[in-house]
Amino acid sequence: MHFDRSNLSDAQLISFYKALVFPRLIEEKMLLLLRQGKISKWFSGIGQEAIAVGATLALEPDEWILPLHRNLGVFTTREMPLDKLLLQWQGSEHGYSKGRERSFHFGSREHHICGMISHLGPQLSIADGIALAHQLKKEKKVSLAFTGEGGTSEGEFHEALNVAAVWGLPVIFLIENNGYGLSTPVAEQYHCKNLVDKAIGYGMEGVQVDGNNLLEVYQTICTARAYAIQEQKPVLIEAMTFRMRGHEEASGVKYVPPALFEEWAKKDPIRQYETFLEESGLLSASDMTNIRDALRQHIETDVAKGLADTPILADTGKELADVYAPAPAVISATGASSEKRFINAITEGLTQAMETHPELILMGQDIAEYGGAFKITEGLVARFGKDRVRNTPLCESAIIGTALGLALAGFKSMVEMQFADFVSCGFNQIVNNLAKIHYRWGQPADVVIRMPAGGGVGAGPFHSQSNEAWFTHIPGLKVVYPSSPEDAKGLLTAAIADPNPVMYFEHKALYRSISGHVPENYYTIEIGKASLIQPGEDISIITYGSGVHWALEYAALHPEVSLGILDLRTLLPLDYSAIQAMVAATGKVLVLHEDTLTGGFGAEISAWIAEHCFHQLDAPVMRCASLDTPIPFAGALEKNFLAKSRLDQCIQQLMTW
The missing domain is CATH 3.40.50.970 (Thiamin diphosphate (ThDP)-binding fold, Pyr/PP domains)
Known part of the structure; x- marks a missing residue:
């Protein structure tokens, strides 16, 4: 294995070694903790560290990376504290996701890392948006998104690469081709010779690298970064490697031919880099042992801190409060x-x-x-x-x-x-x-x-x-x-x-x-606040959208019925106080919407009223909705489909209670 050390000092090469071996040692410790039941799940990147570490070293610290669940080296190279990572892996409220996410499904703005979701492909498009932001701000920066060979089969892979190419965005798309998507081998995943060949179809540059060669990954990403910034174009990189453990530890590796493990063990990225350092006279075997021992001591100290955390206590108020980010104050309308x-x-x-x-x-x-x-x-x-x-x-x-x-x-x-x-x-x-x-x-x-x-x-x-x-x-x-x-x-x-x-x-x-x-001036209306269109004494109609106009039209044609009309305006979050007031006003409620009946939003409103306002009701809550069919084209069929055609029937039925 040839290592290109161009433009790299001895000190950098040694620091690269520390960055490469650190996630391996952490993983060895995590596998032990997994067997001890102190963490619940682990996706191993053993044998693939050179890709995550090399790519991260090649980027500036404030350039966003979108890693996967096998890229511990991204997190460690960005110097995220191991004790806090351990809190994350345990589901602690003091981790990066307050116990709400597992393993590496989290992000950190401070470290410019965007957390993945299990669907894999969608993060490629997020990288497009970050790159577009750099472009709009005239910043000389890139974004980098990881995917696996399996993820390239998803439609989002095509969409993200196409958008980046059409818009000319400085994105690096990095495929970790490790041979298997869970148990599915590459022969059952794609039929092109190399995944990097897909770059041709999008009109972008593509290059395949040895993903187990730390310096080849690093130098390639450096070159790709410079190109993407200079030319304002994306780059596709395929890093060839192998997954030395299961998709996750519980899945095992029985489906992998044993000979593959023997073949790839000889290409282990750490073993190969250590040989290079020793042959170059940069580090002796004892030097490397000392580095490993120091890193292990660091790991033991941080693990002890992480394991000392108190058990998480659920707080419903906090959970609900964190669903939304705080919204700005309403700006009232002024002027003409x-x-x-x-x-x-x-x-x-x-x-x-x-x-x-x-x-x-x-x-x-x-x-x-x-x-x-x-x-x-x-x-x-x-x-x-x-x-x-x-x-x-x-x-x-x-x-x-x-x-x-x-x-x-x-x-x-x-x-x-x-x-x-x-x-x-x-x-x-x-x-x-x-x-x-x-x-x-x-x-x-x-x-x-x-x-x-x-x-x-x-x-x-x-x-x-x-x-x-x-x-x-x-x-x-x-x-x-x-x-x-x-x-x-x-x-x-x-x-x-x-x-x-x-x-x-x-x-x-x-x-x-x-x-x-x-x-005419700029103003805002509070999201989550319904509007009382008109009060009524006989029936309360709770509706929104086109239903408001159907209700108003009916009220104008039938003055003998006193209809209260509530325009919800916002369906999520819902104005329950306004709904309750409408129930109290008449005791009879009709929920009207254009959507089909079964599973329509009216079902939620009806259920809430039945649960919380039952004592105020003088009749069952009724729903007036469109037919449970796809919406047809022909005028007569569409008219029959829409809820408006049954509004009179529903109101008359409620009036008889």
């Missing part, structure tokens, strides 16, 4: 107002948010010169430039991941779904990355996803769904659904100001059919 259509209020809200937050980036398909599918962003690219109003490739998941990467780097972002239906392609990023990251390790996800939703426009099953209930089940998300132009603007500006991920639903049928007075 003017009549605006729903769609124009959204555009005005976006425009004023762009003026208020210079760090805000808009992203979506066709949103730049074309102005978006519904022309909501028309004119914004001319006003704010293509850096801030960005057309995206057709890849919802990668763009949502990019938005999260921007958040790590201090930006805000708005992602427009061309239709709310298409968000299913980015579902994983939303529910597993955006929603959980603050709870997991305190990192806000400052992202708003605009969702043109709803029927009544004859657009059929794939352009008309009401899918808000998909997201109201996910702690960490906020879900808003305005029904008026004033609320559309104020809730959008509030969503953008909020550091938490917000799903902003806007009903397509309201865009040009609804108008109302909208304050």
Whole structure:
């Protein structure tokens, strides 16, 4: 094995040795603690240390790295205290995730490490967002994301590399090809000769390295970093190595031919580097023994400190409080107002948010010169430039991941779904990355996803769904659904100001059919606060979105029924006080929404009322929702599908109680 020591001093080579051997010694100790039951799980990187250590050494300390669960060398080379790492591995409240995450599923802003999620692929897109932030700030920096050979089979791998290539982002994508994805060998994972050959298809540079050669990894990453910064282009690196233990310790290695272990044991990265140091006269065998002994003593001291921690005590208040990052105070509307259509209020809200937050980036398909599918962003690219109003490739998941990467780097972002239906392609990023990251390790996800939703426009099953209930089940998300132009603007500006991920639903049928007075100045409306549209004495209708207008229309046509109408506006978090007040006002409640009945958000409202307001009810809580079918295209079928067609029947039934 040839080691290229170009531009490296003797002192650096020796420090590299310490960095390389330290995670190996820690792992040996962790495997002992695992057998003793003092830690619960371990994903071993033994035999792969040169990749994590070499890559981390090649980057600046303030350049973000997105490692996997086998990259202990990233954490140790970034000098994260071992005693605190041990607290993390034990599930201590004093670890990096307060006991909420296992092993290496955590991050640290201080050390510029972004914690992985088990789905692997999504972190590649986050690296795109971090790199975009560097580019926008004119910083000469890169981001680096790890993946395994198995992760290259995921769609996010394609999306992330494509976005990085199209946008010209300084990202290093590093594949650790260790031969197996759990038990699946590479022959069953891909059929190209080398994974690095995939770089050709994306128009980017690619290089394969010996992942067990510390200096080859280091020098290659240094070169890739300089190239990515100079050319503002991504690089794909495939590091060839081997997993010397199981996927995790419980899985074993019976599926691996024994001869492979013998072959790769001879290529052990530490043994090879020690031979190089000894032959170069830099360290003798006794020198290396002394270094190992000193590191072992360090490990024993830190492990003793980590194991002395007190057992974790659950605190429900703390758990709930950490689901969301603190939101800013509401900015009240002042000054004059003017009549605006729903769609124009959204555009005005976006425009004023762009003026208020210079760090805000808009992203979506066709949103730049074309102005978006519904022309909501028309004119914004001319006003704010293509850096801030960005057309995206057709890849919802990668763009949502990019938005999260921007958040790590201090930006805000708005992602427009061309239709709310298409968000299913980015579902994983939303529910597993955006929603959980603050709870997991305190990192806000400052992202708003605009969702043109709803029927009544004859657009059929794939352009008309009401899918808000998909997201109201996910702690960490906020879900808003305005029904008026004033609320559309104020809730959008509030969503953008909020550091938490917000799903902003806007009903397509309201865009040009609804108008109302909208304050001209910048303002926000409190997320989580319902609006009483009108009081009533007979029946309380609890609704949102298009349902508000159906209820108002019915009330106007039926003055003989005194209808109270509550516009929820926010579905998560929910205004329970307002709901309870509506129950108390009439004793009869109808929950109305456009979504289908089964599993619709009305079921949650109905269940909560039954549980908490039963003594105030004079009749069962009723739900009026759309049919449990996909939404049809033909006008007569769509009209029959929508909940509005059954509103009179539901109200009359309630009146008879």
